[in-house]
Amino acid sequence: MGAMAKGLKPEDWLKVTPAGLYCAPGDFYVDPVRRVDRAVITHGHGDHARPGNKRVLATPETIEIMKTRFGEDAGRDLQDHSYGSTVSLDDVALRFVPAGHVLGSAQVVIEHAGQRVVVSGDYKRAPDPTCPPFEPIACDVFITEATFALPVFRHADAATEIAKVLAAQALFPERAVLVGAYGLGKCQRVIALLRQAGYDRPIWLHGAQRNLCDLYQRLGVDLGELRDVAETDKNALAGEIILAPPGALNDRWSRRLPDPLTAMASGWMRVRARARQRGVELPLVISDHADWDELTQTLKDVGAPEIWVTHGREEALVHWAESNGIRARALSLIGREDEDD
Amino acid sequence: MKAFAALLDRLVYTPGRNAKLRLMGDYFRRAPDPDRGWALTALAGGIDFPHAKAGAIRGLAMEQAGEELFRLSYDYVGDLAETCALLWQETGTADPPTLGEIVARLHGAGRAETPGLLASWLGHMDVTERWALLKLITGGLRVGVSARLARVALSEAFDTPVEEIEEVWHGLAPPYSALFAWLEGQAEKPDPGALPVFRPFMLAHPLADGVELEPSAWLVEWKWDGVRVQLVSRGGERRIYSRSGDDISATFPDVLEMMNFDGVVDGELLVRGPTGEAPFNDLQQRLNRKTVSKKMLAERPAFVRAYDLLMEAGSDLRDQPLTARRTRLAAFIERLDHPDLDLSESITVSEWAEVEALQAEARRLGREGLMLKRRDSAYEAGRVKGLWYKWKRDPLTADCVLLYAQRGHGKRSSYYSDFTFGAWRDGETGQELVPVGKAYFGFTDEELRALDKWVREHTLNRFGPVREVEKALVFEVAFDSIHMSSRHKSGIAMRFPRISRIRWDKPAAEAEALDMLLALAENDAPSHEIS
Numbered sequence A: 001m002g003a004m005a006k007g008l009k010p011e012d013w014l015k016v017t018p019a020g021l022y023c024a025p026g027d028f029y030v031d032p033v034r035r036v037d038r039a040v041i042t043h044g045h046g047d048h049a050r051p052g053n054k055r056v057l058a059t060p061e062t063i064e065i066m067k068t069r070f071g072e073d074a075g076r077d078l079q080d081h082s083y084g085s086t087v088s089l090d091d092v093a094l095r096f097v098p099a100g101h102v103l104g105s106a107q108v109v110i111e112h113a114g115q116r117v118v119v120s121g122d123y124k125r126a127p128d129p130t131c132p133p134f135e136p137i138a139c140d141v142f143i144t145e146a147t148f149a150l151p152v153f154r155h156a157d158a159a160t161e162i163a164k165v166l167a168a169q170a171l172f173p174e175r176a177v178l179v180g181a182y183g184l185g186k187c188q189r190v191i192a193l194l195r196q197a198g199y200d201r202p203i204w205l206h207g208a209q210r211n212l213c214d215l216y217q218r219l220g221v222d223l224g225e226l227r228d229v230a231e232t233d234k235n236a237l238a239g240e241i242i243l244a245p246p247g248a249l250n251d252r253w254s255r256r257l258p259d260p261l262t263a264m265a266s267g268w269m270r271v272r273a274r275a276r277q278r279g280v281e282l283p284l285v286i287s288d289h290a291d292w293d294e295l296t297q298t299l300k301d302v303g304a305p306e307i308w309v310t311h312g313r314e315e316a317l318v319h320w321a322e323s324n325g326i327r328a329r330a331l332s333l334i335g336r337e338d339e340d341d
Numbered sequence B: 001m002k003a004f005a006a007l008l009d010r011l012v013y014t015p016g017r018n019a020k021l022r023l024m025g026d027y028f029r030r031a032p033d034p035d036r037g038w039a040l041t042a043l044a045g046g047i048d049f050p051h052a053k054a055g056a057i058r059g060l061a062m063e064q065a066g067e068e069l070f071r072l073s074y075d076y077v078g079d080l081a082e083t084c085a086l087l088w089q090e091t092g093t094a095d096p097p098t099l100g101e102i103v104a105r106l107h108g109a110g111r112a113e114t115p116g117l118l119a120s121w122l123g124h125m126d127v128t129e130r131w132a133l134l135k136l137i138t139g140g141l142r143v144g145v146s147a148r149l150a151r152v153a154l155s156e157a158f159d160t161p162v163e164e165i166e167e168v169w170h171g172l173a174p175p176y177s178a179l180f181a182w183l184e185g186q187a188e189k190p191d192p193g194a195l196p197v198f199r200p201f202m203l204a205h206p207l208a209d210g211v212e213l214e215p216s217a218w219l220v221e222w223k224w225d226g227v228r229v230q231l232v233s234r235g236g237e238r239r240i241y242s243r244s245g246d247d248i249s250a251t252f253p254d255v256l257e258m259m260n261f262d263g264v265v266d267g268e269l270l271v272r273g274p275t276g277e278a279p280f281n282d283l284q285q286r287l288n289r290k291t292v293s294k295k296m297l298a299e300r301p302a303f304v305r306a307y308d309l310l311m312e313a314g315s316d317l318r319d320q321p322l323t324a325r326r327t328r329l330a331a332f333i334e335r336l337d338h339p340d341l342d343l344s345e346s347i348t349v350s351e352w353a354e355v356e357a358l359q360a361e362a363r364r365l366g367r368e369g370l371m372l373k374r375r376d377s378a379y380e381a382g383r384v385k386g387l388w389y390k391w392k393r394d395p396l397t398a399d400c401v402l403l404y405a406q407r408g409h410g411k412r413s414s415y416y417s418d419f420t421f422g423a424w425r426d427g428e429t430g431q432e433l434v435p436v437g438k439a440y441f442g443f444t445d446e447e448l449r450a451l452d453k454w455v456r457e458h459t460l461n462r463f464g465p466v467r468e469v470e471k472a473l474v475f476e477v478a479f480d481s482i483h484m485s486s487r488h489k490s491g492i493a494m495r496f497p498r499i500s501r502i503r504w505d506k507p508a509a510e511a512e513a514l515d516m517l518l519a520l521a522e523n524d525a526p527s528h529e530i531s
């Protein structure tokens, strides 16, 4: 990417520190795990966006999500930047590009000394009615997640999975169809997919899903009519579809529902042992992360001669990259977990 | 193949017995022959494909993904068939072969052509079909279905008593076309003819509390503490069947050798000890073994105590009254004249009080209880009301302290409903509780809710689905007997434990001492268990 400062390499100005990935010439951290002065946030999930930073840079949607989740503690000075517009931070130019992961999710494109590094955060390539699609950006170093970086992970077509929910609902009119879905992104995507499939009855929500669904609707993502389980006679829920956080599927909360049929929307559902561990009757392989084919295709699309791998099954992705002539190393970032989707 | 794969997939994720029966029944009604017959074979115990083994699958998977990525994937997934099914790349959408075609081709193929055959199918299958195919050929479907459950599903699907299906079952061979033709009413019931087939057992109802019978109409005998078996010997073929209709011949070669007769005998399989029948625990050592060592045969020789005679020299005696069958049985045993087949003697009583006295003696004598059979009863399949009763010995009870609670399964998965309880013993730092047993039934739904609440409010630690609780709740545990066991930390194992009462009132300190339970153990030396 243009003229390079002599001898300077990306790892000289972008480093892993205990607080997270730090860009010294711009004096900012990307998705820090500790409270810092200046944080650039890729998206609103808990292992990327944390409360209590002084200055926060993110897309307008991510800022809204952080305000909804953290309230006053979202950060002292919140600066939103839309996709595509460039910001200068000292010696560094920075812009956000859609990552296709959840509403507001962004890749951070960082340019310094003639070099371009893309921190992709979490991403996927499959279409999602709730957020703009991932855009591949040519770069010198591409920093990628590896949540589903094994060739056994190939996510199904989401529409096929949604058809299973509707089939189960038709087959068991006496049971409540309870779908476990992570509260930010997955829940709204499942609802939007149900709407795309023509389902126009009200969809019911566990209390924990309400705020972010309302925010999505406010930000222009149409989810149709949503109602609260808490405010209804439980027997009226037979034959209805209910969205709940994964943790509520097998807990006391679900007992009140009429003979619930538990489904779970997650990339992990691809592996039977994981699905059975959760006591799921109807596993739905719907993920907001790239599967193996999407990860390897993305590495080809961005054409970076070097990749850094963050969280997940780094070993397999590093192995694939090296076998395909791409320099690769695993970044040991602390504080990243397998997201529950 | 698609329908069979979908069936296996649904069975894996469906915990309830009734739902499993519905899924299987649905499939058996819809699927064509011979697919459904092979599916039945697979569900009821597996199909052997001598040339399609795990090694071939591993080789194919490595070719697909490369050695390193295969290794990482297998590490993660933990199941070879599933790993291979997941990472296989689809190459086309040609219709995959039917289950019947797959079985026929694999049975016809040699070792060399098998991997190529598998590879050509896998590319045209979706992930569920691939998984089902690979599970099928590696054996062990592990979808929570037994041969018995598969037969019950057939019974429900085709509205035919399961006893009738079990009666013809062992005379039939995969893919069971004659069975389905009969079940669908398109052919006569298959005739077992000269084959050594299983006949469904006649079973007893428990005698209700306080009921008294007129002794003269009833035959009284001991309920021996062994394993109920059916010995079938016909046309030179010999079989030993268990209560569930499983063929357990291989486990008891000593009994098989004795069966030099032409007939069908219902009896109790027991192990000989120094003074007559050995405790059940000794027999336990011989169960569930595919092969049995010389040493085992010498130390724990098996024999059969006969209750009834169903067939003799080709004639069916089951319609005759019990007294007539018993007379023929006595003569049959005398003619055979072998120490390993003896008669379960009937006990003469004239008053009901004598029956009560016998029942009270059962525990001391090491018997499971009493059997009461109407003298005029025909031998009828299943549990027919009013003909046979069992009156078990009274259970033992002990007050034990709740230690751990685990979430249940299926409908109970949101409740803590599996309980581990313990008794006191002297530890290094004073009295301590040691686990002595586990129980998950014996309480009402209301008690279950109360227990669940108690567990949640008294949790000390969590280990996945298990919670350790405060040592403060006492159960009165009822159990049939106690045996020494080197496998358990406490050194004892309880047989048939259940929670008979929740002692909300009783302080934990007043629960039982382990020494008291040890004193109840029926065998004195720790058994040699192979685990």
Ligand SMILES: [Zn+2]
Binding pocket: A043, A045, A048, A101, A122, A339
């Ligand atoms: Zn995320």
Ligand SMILES: [Zn+2]
Binding pocket: A045, A047, A048, A121, A122, A336, A337, A339
């Ligand atoms: Zn993440």
